[in-house]
Amino acid sequence: MVHYASADAETISSAVSYACLAPSVHNIQPWSWRLRRGELSLYVDRRRSIPIEDPSGRQLVISCGAALHHLRVALEHNLLEPIVATLPDRTDPDLLASITFRGRAEPIGSSAALFSTLERRRTDRRPFDPPRAGALTGLVVNAREFEASMTVIVRRYGAMLDKASRIAAQEHRSDTAYWNELEAWTTPDGAEAGVPLGALPDALSSHEDVSARAFPSGHLKIQRGARDNAALVLLSTASDTPKDWLNAGQALSSVLLHATASHLATCPLTHLTEVEASREIVRDVACRSGETFQNPQIMIRIGLSSHSAETASGQAQLGATEPVVSGRRTVEEVLTVVP
Ligand SMILES: Cc1cc2nc3c(=O)[nH]c(=O)nc-3n(C[C@H](O)[C@H](O)[C@H](O)COP(=O)(O)O)c2cc1C
Incomplete structure (x- = not known):
């Protein structure tokens, strides 16, 4: 029975x-x-x-x-x-x-x-090595299951994304209310909500570009001189309604969990899609990269953690620390x- x-x-x-x-x-x-x-x-x-x-x-x-x-x-x-x-x-x-x-x-x-x-899944704000060839193919299918589309952003359009990043950073930097809000959700390690300081790069390691939102400085120490070679992917939807947002969230989770199962490190990013002028550039870059859905929702940095056993550089990095796990x-x- x-x-x-x-x-x-x-x-x-x-x-x-x-x-x-x-x-x-x-x-x-x-x-x-x-x-x-x-x-x-x-x-x-x-x-x-x-x-x-x-x-x-x-x-x-x-x-x-x-x-x-x-x-x-x-x-x-x-x-x-x-x-x-x-x-x-x-x-x-x-x-x-x-x-x-x-x-x-x-x-x-x-x-x-x-x-x-x-x-096991975590947002990892450290630089990554590139994913192995073909490692992202299955993730495209995982996003489709929830009516979202995943595009791998072609690096050739890096200059356009740099421009989008400058626009977003400028808008954020000059907005005190934005910073106050962000600081309110930057919390001590062990807090039940907010991004813990131990998960955010310290002042020496933090940067503000395509692959990172500028947060208040934390105390995550990253190996000096480490370069980020992560793949950048974008989740887009056909329209821009709450139902699409819910679907984008399900697709995001599916992609992140499948990536984690494949020993890939991930970091969701929305600083470029929350400012309309930079979102417009992301839309253009996605279109040139082959995307047909018109509404960029969220980007994800995906790669091999330089600290994972899978990379040649996996041995303990001098002075580097592990990110603190966020609370719930x-x-x-x-x-x-x-x-
Ligand atoms: C809609 C959404 C937007 C996010 N935007 C960013 C971002 O712009 N930069 C970033 O570093 N993390 C971003 N994250 C990751 C969150 O900060 C992270 O999920 C949260 O702090 C919990 O930590 P965990 O993912 O390690 O559990 C985003 C996550 C979601 C779901």
């Missing part, structure tokens, strides 16, 4: 705790979950918004999309197939998804391999179980 998994509150609560490991803009964790009569609802929590940097809430919804995909992976690992209705209530735009569950006898697709990456709110803080 086949035994199907049951969607009891304990199993769902455990899956939500894995969903909370998802990446989110500045580690804001803008999600709130509600479990009632066997149905789980995912809401965007706008009390945790960053109105200066993200006035439309696009990056909040992308972050929730990443959490939704993490939830899928955790449920499927438990032999529960999620039946997901996205933006199910026109009168409540903050309700991003309603999820019901169907027990399965067999694991689904690649969920077993991905489950083990949920606790507890499942009790984000999940309401309605009896």
Whole structure:
């Protein structure tokens, strides 16, 4: 006799705790979950918004999309197939998804391999070596599953991206309100939200260019003179609605987890897609790189960590430190179980 998994509150609560490991803009964790009569609802929590940097809430919804995909992976690992209705209530735009569950006898697709990456994936702001040839091909398919498109940005257009970067940096640098908001989400190591200082390069290592948002200086020490040779990829969507943002977030999570499973290091980047003038240049570069979707959502730096055992330079680097792992709110803080 086949035994199907049951969607009891304990199993769902455990899956939500894995969903909370998802990446989110500045580690804001803008999600709130509600479990009632066997149905789980995912809401965007706008009390945790960053109105200066993200006035439309696009990056909040992308972050929730990443959490939704993490939830899928955790449920499927438990032999529960999620039946997901996205933006199910026109009168409540903050309700991003309603999820019901169907027990399965067999694991689904690649969920077993991905489950083990949920606790390993990290945003890594150190320079990377280039990924091996062909390593990005499968990731394109992973993004497509959620109606997003992934393009590898052709390095030939580096000068255009440098220009986009200068425009974004200039706009950010001159905006005190932007800096105040960013500083508010730059937090001491061990805090339950925000980007920990130990995950941010120190003043000697930090840089402001295509491949890095300028953050307040942290205390992550990077090997002196290390060059970044990461591949830069872009996730785009056909239109630019909350549904597209949710899909982009699911695609982001899928790409990051599959990359982690392939021992690739990753860093999501949105500094170039949140300023309209630089987003326009990114759109142009993507188009020249073969992209047909017109709405750039998020870039990802992907490569081999210079600190990973896979590279020739993998031996301990003098004076370099490991990034601090970012904190998370507890499942009790984000999940309401309605009896
Ligand atoms: C929508 C979104 C935008 C992000 N933008 C950036 C960015 O511009 N620069 C950066 O270094 N990290 C960026 N990140 C990564 C977050 O800072 C990171 O996910 C968060 O601090 C949690 O850390 P973790 O990914 O190591 O768990 C972004 C993540 C998301 C989901």
